[in-house]
Amino acid sequence: MGKPRIAEWTQLRGLAFLAIVMQHSIAEYIYRADIEPADSIILTMIYHLTRFGTPTFVFLSAVLMFYNHGGKLHYWRFIRKRFEDVYVPFLIWTVVYWLYVRVFTPAFWQNGWQDWCSLLREFFVPQTGYQLWFIIMIIQFYIFFPVMAALYRFVRARLEPLHERSRDRYAFAIIASAGLFYIALLYLSYHVMGSWTAKLGSPWTELIQYRSYSFVMYGFYFVIGAVCAADTDKWRMWCTRLLPWSGLVFLGMYFRLGYDVIRGSGEVVNLNISTYLKPSTFLIIVAQLLLLYGLLIIMQGRSQVFLRLLAWIGKYSFGGYLVHALLIYVIAYFTRPMILGGRHVSYTLLTFMLTVVAALGVSYALSRLPGSRWTVGNRRRKQQVSLEEMDYRGKEAVWLNADMRR
Numbered sequence: 001m002g003k004p005r006i007a008e009w010t011q012l013r014g015l016a017f018l019a020i021v022m023q024h025s026i027a028e029y030i031y032r033a034d035i036e037p038a039d040s041i042i043l044t045m046i047y048h049l050t051r052f053g054t055p056t057f058v059f060l061s062a063v064l065m066f067y068n069h070g071g072k073l074h075y076w077r078f079i080r081k082r083f084e085d086v087y088v089p090f091l092i093w094t095v096v097y098w099l100y101v102r103v104f105t106p107a108f109w110q111n112g113w114q115d116w117c118s119l120l121r122e123f124f125v126p127q128t129g130y131q132l133w134f135i136i137m138i139i140q141f142y143i144f145f146p147v148m149a150a151l152y153r154f155v156r157a158r159l160e161p162l163h164e165r166s167r168d169r170y171a172f173a174i175i176a177s178a179g180l181f182y183i184a185l186l187y188l189s190y191h192v193m194g195s196w197t198a199k200l201g202s203p204w205t206e207l208i209q210y211r212s213y214s215f216v217m218y219g220f221y222f223v224i225g226a227v228c229a230a231d232t233d234k235w236r237m238w239c240t241r242l243l244p245w246s247g248l249v250f251l252g253m254y255f256r257l258g259y260d261v262i263r264g265s266g267e268v269v270n271l272n273i274s275t276y277l278k279p280s281t282f283l284i285i286v287a288q289l290l291l292l293y294g295l296l297i298i299m300q301g302r303s304q305v306f307l308r309l310l311a312w313i314g315k316y317s318f319g320g321y322l323v324h325a326l327l328i329y330v331i332a333y334f335t336r337p338m339i340l341g342g343r344h345v346s347y348t349l350l351t352f353m354l355t356v357v358a359a360l361g362v363s364y365a366l367s368r369l370p371g372s373r374w375t376v377g378n379r380r381r382k383q384q385v386s387l388e389e390m391d392y393r394g395k396e397a398v399w400l401n402a403d404m405r406r
Contacts, residue, residue: 014313019053062225319363319376
């Protein structure tokens with residue numbers, strides 16, 4: 001029998017998807033020349049409510065991998081399934097984004113061969129489908145997961161015989177050590193590594209330039225994902241008990257990040273000041289992740305309509321993630337020529353709502369079609385066919401029994 005499904009993981013994935021769509025909707029409007037300062041400040045405030053999005057996807061990917069495959073696994077079967085369910089949809093949507101950006105431009109038809117060569121680069125460093133970098137990063141995690149799973153089994157085997165309090169202390173020590181190491185790595189990334197590009201030659205320069213594509217730069221979320229998967233009940237208890245403190249840390253870092261962005265920006269807000277690879281951004285992400293997880297736990301058994309909606313969004317979030325940037329492109333085709341004046345916040349919220357509905361609608365529709373595994377990563381359910389087969393086999397068994405009685 002399979003392991004029980006953990007409801008809050010799907011719900012949290014739904015929240016993360018909404019946060020990512022909001023981030024990209026904000027990025028479409030906040031850099032426009034006609035935006036007013038008040039709109040810039042409001043959009044910056046909303047933006048810092050959504051920083052948990054992508055790191056939460058990383059955390060959930062790690063949780064599911066360790067939860068379902070933390071034991072011994074067949075490496076090539078594991079990699080093949082990940083390739084089919086994740087990388088093949090990435091390849092298909094990369095081509096779709098690349099064609100959408102180029103096929104309507106005259107230069108594409110004049111210098112088609114050069115443009116087609118650039119498609120190969122998109123498979124490794126996606127630019128037109130700007131959100132697809134996440135797939136490149138998470139594939140690295142899948143490749144090295146057997147090594148991590150072996151380490152996970154080793155540590156878990158050493159901790160299980162211990163008393164509960166000793167296990168808790170060791171788990172906390174692992175999280176704290178990983179957190180300190182990760183903050184040091186982020187400090188180097190944000191404050192030091194930029195200067196290395198002038199001293200190092202290729203390929204080190206490109207590796208540093210695209211360090212956000214490396215799964216190592218998100219290592220802490222893999223660690224806490226493993227801790228959560230090892231003892232889900234304990235993780236739930238920690239998140240609920242930490243609710244007041246995680247809320248206070250989140251509020252403090254929320255105002256700090258907003259102040260840093262507004263102070264560090266010029267006439268145009270620079271959201272890159274609060275990049276994922278910044279120590280202070282890391283603190284707000286972890287605090288918000290713990291806060292949301294704890295709130296979801298205490299909401300179980302209540303607010304059923306809201307939780308079912310989040311679960312539905314989470315179920316189709318991968319397909320929605322793949323397609324949502326294309327939908328923002330389509331909406332921007334109509335909004336970019338417009339003079340919005342003081343309506344940037346309104347149009348951002350409208351774009352967000354339209355994109356969420358359309359992206360989830362496309363994901364749901366594609367998941368119902370043959371070949372959905374290759375487009376949105378969801379296998380088409382065959383529940384009706386299975387029921388018909390069961391009914392047929394049941395009748396066949398009745399007929400056979402009748403013949404035997406004769």
